[in-house]
Amino acid sequence: MLRKDQNDLLTQTGPGTPMGHMFRCYWLPALLAEELPQNECPPVRVKILSERLLAFRDTDGRYGLIDEFCAHRGVSLWFGRNEESGLRCPYHGWKYDVTGQCIEVPSEPEESGFCRKIKLKSYPLIERGGVLWTYMGPPERQPPLPEWEFATVAADRSFISKRLQECNWMQAMEGGIDSSHVSFLHRGELNKDPLFKGSKGNQYNLSDAKPHFEVVESPGGLYVGARRNAENGNYYWRITQWVMPAFTMIPPRADHPVHGHFWIPIDDDNCWTWSFDYCVTKPLTKEQLQAMLDGKGVHVKYVPGTFRPLANKDNDYLVDRAAQKAGKTFSGVEGISMQDASLQESMGLIVDRSKENLVSTDNGIIMARHRLLRAAKALAEKGVTPPGVDPAHQRVRSAALVLPPDQPFKEAAKDALVVQPNVAHVSV
Amino acid sequence: MTTRAEARYRIEAPNSQPRAVKVIALDASSELVVKRLAQLRWNRASFLTASAFAGTPARAQPFSVPGWLSDLAGRTKDLIDEIASADLVVMIATAGENAQAGSLIGEACVARRVMTTGLVLGTAAASDEALSKTLGQLRPYSVMLVSGGDEDYIENMLVALRA
Numbered sequence: 001m002l003r004k005d006q007n008d009l010l011t012q013t014g015p016g017t018p019m020g021h022m023f024r025c026y027w028l029p030a031l032l033a034e035e036l037p038q039n040e041c042p043p044v045r046v047k048i049l050s051e052r053l054l055a056f057r058d059t060d061g062r063y064g065l066i067d068e069f070c071a072h073r074g075v076s077l078w079f080g081r082n083e084e085s086g087l088r089c090p091y092h093g094w095k096y097d098v099t100g101q102c103i104e105v106p107s108e109p110e111e112s113g114f115c116r117k118i119k120l121k122s123y124p125l126i127e128r129g130g131v132l133w134t135y136m137g138p139p140e141r142q143p144p145l146p147e148w149e150f151a152t153v154a155a156d157r158s159f160i161s162k163r164l165q166e167c168n169w170m171q172a173m174e175g176g177i178d179s180s181h182v183s184f185l186h187r188g189e190l191n192k193d194p195l196f197k198g199s200k201g202n203q204y205n206l207s208d209a210k211p212h213f214e215v216v217e218s219p220g221g222l223y224v225g226a227r228r229n230a231e232n233g234n235y236y237w238r239i240t241q242w243v244m245p246a247f248t249m250i251p252p253r254a255d256h257p258v259h260g261h262f263w264i265p266i267d268d269d270n271c272w273t274w275s276f277d278y279c280v281t282k283p284l285t286k287e288q289l290q291a292m293l294d295g296k297g298v299h300v301k302y303v304p305g306t307f308r309p310l311a312n313k314d315n316d317y318l319v320d321r322a323a324q325k326a327g328k329t330f331s332g333v334e335g336i337s338m339q340d341a342s343l344q345e346s347m348g349l350i351v352d353r354s355k356e357n358l359v360s361t362d363n364g365i366i367m368a369r370h371r372l373l374r375a376a377k378a379l380a381e382k383g384v385t386p387p388g389v390d391p392a393h394q395r396v397r398s399a400a401l402v403l404p405p406d407q408p409f410k411e412a413a414k415d416a417l418v419v420q421p422n423v424a425h426v427s428v
Numbered sequence: 429m430t431t432r433a434e435a436r437y438r439i440e441a442p443n444s445q446p447r448a449v450k451v452i453a454l455d456a457s458s459e460l461v462v463k464r465l466a467q468l469r470w471n472r473a474s475f476l477t478a479s480a481f482a483g484t485p486a487r488a489q490p491f492s493v494p495g496w497l498s499d500l501a502g503r504t505k506d507l508i509d510e511i512a513s514a515d516l517v518v519m520i521a522t523a524g525e526n527a528q529a530g531s532l533i534g535e536a537c538v539a540r541r542v543m544t545t546g547l548v549l550g551t552a553a554a555s556d557e558a559l560s561k562t563l564g565q566l567r568p569y570s571v572m573l574v575s576g577g578d579e580d581y582i583e584n585m586l587v588a589l590r591a
Contacts, residue, residue, distance in 0.1 A: 002588065348438070359543070363574050410556070
C-alpha cells in the first residue's frame with residue numbers, strides 16, 4: 001500500500017516533478033537506431049517523460065532530438081524537410097540543426113543575425129548497441145555513456161525491441177521484479193516458448209509454486225533472489241537484477257539468450273517497454289532471431305507499421321478462453337510479454353496503490369519503491385546523484401544457479417552477478 | 429475499460445480487513461528500532477522483543493530462559509499465543525547480531541502456518557560475513573528475507589503491508 005502523495009511522486013515523471021528530475025539523471029533509450037535508418041530520412045516523433053520531441057538524422061549523419069514544434073508559429077516539425085544539414089519547417093522555411101539552433105529564417109535579412117536568437121530545446125542523442133539514447137538533464141551533469149552489457153556486445157549477439165504499454169511505467173516495471181507470478185501466469189510458456197523451453201530451471205519453477213525470496217540492496221538497486229527447492233536439499237536460485245530507476249535483467253534459462261527490460265515513461269499514462277535479448281559468447285542463431293521477430297520470448301507481434309502490440313486492450317488481448325481452460329495458457333493470453341502487459345494495463349492507467357493488499361512476497365516491489373522514494377528525496381534535497389547513473393552499476397548480470405542451503409547467493413554468486421568479458425551467464 | 433474515465437467507477441468499498449502483524453526484535457539493536465516504530469500509528473501491529481534470547485549464552489537451554497519473549501514494557505508473552513493471533517510475523521534482526529530466536533519463532537510460525545518475513549538492519553556498516561551469518565540464521569525460517577542499509581525501510585515495509 002502507498003499513500004496517494006507517494007504514488008503521485010513515483011508515477012509522475014513530467015518536467016518539474018521529483019521523479020521526472022530523477023529520470024533526467026540517466027541516459028534513457030529513446031528510439032531504436034533502425035527508426036532513423038539513414039541520413040536525411042524522415043524525422044520521428046518521440047514523446048518521453050511527457051515532452052514532445054522530434055528525432056532526426058541530418059545530412060552528415062548527426063542525430064538530433066529537439067522540441068517538436070517550430071519556434072515561429074508552433075507547427076509540428078514532423079512535417080519538416082530534412083535537407084542540407086538541418087530540418088526545415090515547411091510553413092515558412094525556418095530551419096534548425098541537430099542542437100535545435102535555428103540556422104535560417106528566410107524572411108529576415110541574413111545579416112540581421114535574427115536566427116541566432118532562436119533555439120529550440122534539444123537533448124543529446126547517441127547510438128549505442130542499436131539503441132538511440134538520450135540524456136534529458138542539465139548538460140553539466142551529463143553522465144558517462146551507458147554501459148549495459150547488451151548494448152556493448154557485437155551487433156549479431158543482441159536483439160532489441162520496444163512496444164507501447166498503455167499504463168504508467170511504474171506498474172509495468174513492478175511486474176519485472178515480481179518473481180512470484182512466473183509460476184502462475186507464465187507456466188504455460190516455460191516449456192513451450194522456443195526461447196525458454198528445455199531448461200532444467202523450468203522444472204524447478206513449475207514444481208515449487210511457493211518460492212522463498214531474498215531481497216538484498218545492490219549498489220545500483222536490488223538483487224531479487226527467488227529460491228525454490230532443488231535436489232538433495234539444495235536450492236535453485238534465480239537472481240533478478242533491478243537497477244534504478246527502470247532496468248531489470250531476468251535470470252537466464254539454460255543457454256538461451258538472456259533478456260531484460262527498460263520501462264521508460266512516455267507520459268504518465270503510457271510507457272515504452274524495451275526488451276532485449278543477448279548472448280555474450282556467440283551470435284544469436286537464425287532460429288533464435290526468427291523467434292524474436294515472431295514475437296516469442298519477451299518480444300511481441302505488432303499492429304503493422306506501429307510499435308503497438310497486435311494483442312492490445314482494444315481486442316481484449318485476443319484472449320482465448322479455450323486455451324485457458326485447457327491449460328495451454330494460464331490467463332488465456334498468448335505470449336510472455338502480453339500476459340504481463342494485459343494484466344498490468346487492466347489495473348488502469350495509474351493503479352491506485354492505496355487499495356492494494358501486498359503480502360510478504362511483494363517485498364521486492366516494496367523495497368524498490370522505497371529506494372526510488374529515498375533517491376528522489378536525496379536528489380531533490382541534497383543533489384545526490386541517484387544509484388544506477390554510475391556505469392559500474394550498469395555492468396551487472398542476472399544469474400540462475402543451484403546452491404547448498406547454507407550459501408548466501410550474494411556471496412556464492414558474486415562473480416556471476418557482474419559482467420565478465422567473454423564469459424557466458426551462469427545458468428541452469 | 430482502462431481509460432481514465434472508467435477508472436472513476438472503481439468501487440470505493442474497503443476490500444480487506446485489518447491484519448494482525450507481530451513485529452519482533454531479535455536483538456538489542458533491533459529492539460531500539462522496534463521501540464521507535466512502536467511510537468507510530470499502526471492498524472493492528474503489535475511490537476515484541478526477543479532480545480533476551482540473543483543475550484543467552486550459546487550453550488544455555490533456551491527454553492528455560494524466563495521471559496525471552498516480551499512486549500516493549502517488559503511483560504512476558506507466550507510465543508504460541510502471539511503466533512496464534514497473527515496473520516504475519518515480521519522478525520527484525522541486526523547484521524552480525526545473534527538472530528537465533530528466529531529459529532524458535534519461525535518453527536512456531538511453520539506449525540501454525542503463519543507467514544514470516546525477516547528484515548535485516550545495518551547492512552551498510554556490517555561485513556559481508558556478519559550479514560551472511562544473520563541471513564543464514566533467518567533464511568530457513570523466513571518466506572521473505574530483506575536486508576537494507578537504512579532503518580527507515582522497515583517502516584515503509586510495515587506500512588506497505590498494512591501493519
